[in-house]
Amino acid sequence: MTLSEEDYIKAIYHLGKGENSTVSTNAVAYQMETKPSSVTDMIKKLSDKGVVNYRPYKGVSLTEYGQKIALSQVRKHRLWEVFLLEKLDFSWDEVHDVAEQLEHIKSEKLIDQLDKHLGFPEVDPHGDPIPSKKGELKKTIKKLLNEVPIGASGICVGVKDSSPPFLKFLDRNNIALGDTILVLEKEEFDGSLYIRIKESKIHISDQIASNLYLKITE
Amino acid sequence: MTLSEEDYIKAIYHLGKGENSTVSTNAVAYQMETKPSSVTDMIKKLSDKGVVNYRPYKGVSLTEYGQKIALSQVRKHRLWEVFLLEKLDFSWDEVHDVAEQLEHIKSEKLIDQLDKHLGFPEVDPHGDPIPSKKGELKKTIKKLLNEVPIGASGICVGVKDSSPPFLKFLDRNNIALGDTILVLEKEEFDGSLYIRIKESKIHISDQIASNLYLKITE
DNA sequence: ACAAATATTTAGTTTTGTCTAAAATTATTT
DNA sequence: AAATAATTTTAGACAAAACTAAATATTTGT
Numbered sequence: 001m002t003l004s005e006e007d008y009i010k011a012i013y014h015l016g017k018g019e020n021s022t023v024s025t026n027a028v029a030y031q032m033e034t035k036p037s038s039v040t041d042m043i044k045k046l047s048d049k050g051v052v053n054y055r056p057y058k059g060v061s062l063t064e065y066g067q068k069i070a071l072s073q074v075r076k077h078r079l080w081e082v083f084l085l086e087k088l089d090f091s092w093d094e095v096h097d098v099a100e101q102l103e104h105i106k107s108e109k110l111i112d113q114l115d116k117h118l119g120f121p122e123v124d125p126h127g128d129p130i131p132s133k134k135g136e137l138k139k140t141i142k143k144l145l146n147e148v149p150i151g152a153s154g155i156c157v158g159v160k161d162s163s164p165p166f167l168k169f170l171d172r173n174n175i176a177l178g179d180t181i182l183v184l185e186k187e188e189f190d191g192s193l194y195i196r197i198k199e200s201k202i203h204i205s206d207q208i209a210s211n212l213y214l215k216i217t218e
Numbered sequence: 219m220t221l222s223e224e225d226y227i228k229a230i231y232h233l234g235k236g237e238n239s240t241v242s243t244n245a246v247a248y249q250m251e252t253k254p255s256s257v258t259d260m261i262k263k264l265s266d267k268g269v270v271n272y273r274p275y276k277g278v279s280l281t282e283y284g285q286k287i288a289l290s291q292v293r294k295h296r297l298w299e300v301f302l303l304e305k306l307d308f309s310w311d312e313v314h315d316v317a318e319q320l321e322h323i324k325s326e327k328l329i330d331q332l333d334k335h336l337g338f339p340e341v342d343p344h345g346d347p348i349p350s351k352k353g354e355l356k357k358t359i360k361k362l363l364n365e366v367p368i369g370a371s372g373i374c375v376g377v378k379d380s381s382p383p384f385l386k387f388l389d390r391n392n393i394a395l396g397d398t399i400l401v402l403e404k405e406e407f408d409g410s411l412y413i414r415i416k417e418s419k420i421h422i423s424d425q426i427a428s429n430l431y432l433k434i435t436e
Numbered sequence: 437a438c439a440a441a442t443a444t445t446t447a448g449t450t451t452t453g454t455c456t457a458a459a460a461t462t463a464t465t466t
Numbered sequence: 467a468a469a470t471a472a473t474t475t476t477a478g479a480c481a482a483a484a485c486t487a488a489a490t491a492t493t494t495g496t
Contacts, residue, residue: 004453025474038454040475045452057461057474088331098325107316113306222483243444256484258445263482275444275491 003104006073007032008042009051012062013070018137020067022059068135075131076103078124079114085125085178086118092125092177125178127155127215139218145181146191146209153182154214161211170212173202181214221322224291225250226260227269230280231288236355238285240277286353293349294321296342297332303343303396304336310343310395343396345373345433357436363399364409364427371400372432379429388430391420399432 011031015023029036047054051066062070080102084090122138123129129138148154156179159166175197184194184201191206229249233241243261247254265272269284280288298320302308340356341347347356366372374397377384393415402412402419409424
């Protein structure tokens with residue numbers, strides 16, 4: 001696969017939401033920041049190679065082979081993201097562009113060893129699961145922290161309320177995007193939670209918990 | 219710079235032995251595993267961009283700008299080599315191809331942070347110096363171990379005698395390519411040496427020392 | 437010094453991935 | 467159910483990087 005082919009495959013994969021839904025030419029063009037006519041050209045090539053199912057005017061979907069390639073691509077991307085954030089102290093916004101380049105490096109050993117170097121992570125810093133070498137992908141769901149069952153853990157991926165006071169609270173309590181949160185116990189009286197975050201145990205109100213999104217691996 | 223341009227620049231740099239000697243079209247073609255006519259095409263392009271000095275039929279050399287690019291390329295290549303060998307447990311022969319790909323990733327921060335992650339190494343696993351961010355390059359020389367002055371250290375890069383008995387000796391004494399050797403003391407009587415290698419101190423005969431090449435940073 | 441050998445360049449194609457403009461198909465609206 | 471709008475495809479071009487074959491320079495051997 002060429003660099004460009006790999007990018008198209010990943011775009012089709014993501015637009016199909018990981019499921020194998022059919023994707024429109026226009027959608028791919030928009031995602032790839034290119035023209036629909038270029039997309040048609042490339043899709044034909046991918047179709048000839050057995051990577052996508054294509055019926056003119058009806059859209060594309062990945063074949064099983066195509067999905068395998070997409071998942072391997074996603075695996076590489078997410079492992080590199082973990083590497084950049086954990087080992088090279090990149091920040092969230094700096095990671096994507098570089099991972100986009102790194103994911104095209106061709107070496108099976110490189111990815112296997114990188115995986116090992118990182119301690120075989122299961123999710124990337126956005127809480128999205130990392131496909132296994134064989135292409136198995138765990139499902140994740142996004143839940144408000146107050147709906148997360150006791151004993152479960154997830155990664156903090158967003159806020160419902162983005163008002164300055166709330167963000168200030170998070171900052172003061174050292175809660176940031178990407179942090180892993182484990183729900184320890186729930187206070188029946190007021191619905192407040194005891195959680196563990198970065199080795200420390202804290203107590204937060206239901207009001208806080210109902211404004212924080214976690215991503216949970218099932 | 220495109221991927222291909224960067225490869226040509228590096229080839230011209232290496233053929234010019236790091237010095238700015240003029241290089242023939244044929245030599246570049248051979249190095250790049252391509253045809254001389256392709257080289258002429260590319261050289262013209264690089265000349266237009268101010269990367270090389272080119273006079274038809276007379277060969278090419280890098281401009282100052284071209285040399286800067288080449289050194290930055292070499293820096294990236296060698297840092298990635300260190301990473302692959304030290305962090306990902308690659309072996310010598312597996313490193314090159316992958317580093318060749320990695321060196322094309324475009325991100326200044328990536329290289330700076332990688333450098334830091336590796337502890338700012340001064341030489342790569344072959345004993346070759348890693349250019350600084352500003353493009354400064356230390357000189358190295360290859361010497362037989364018995365000619366290395368006391369107190370100096372270098373990296374084991376080759377053998378003069380490659381007979382099985384000698385290689386077996388090295389193996390038994392846990393001396394391998396890439397190891398750093400420090401010369402501690404010389405026995406006047408027989409020229410034998412006390413050296414430090416991988417935290418241990420050993421004693422080797424002059425005969426051994428005169429068959430091992432070290433690369434030394436001046 | 438000049439013919440033969442070698443090295444280099446030019447001219448004309450090819451492939452990959454892109455583009456624009458025009459044609460064809462599908463969807464939407466009244 | 468037409469007419470119009472939107473989407474998608476086709477046709478033809480272009481740039482980058484390579485190639486082959488032919489032409490041109492340079493070097494070498496005698």
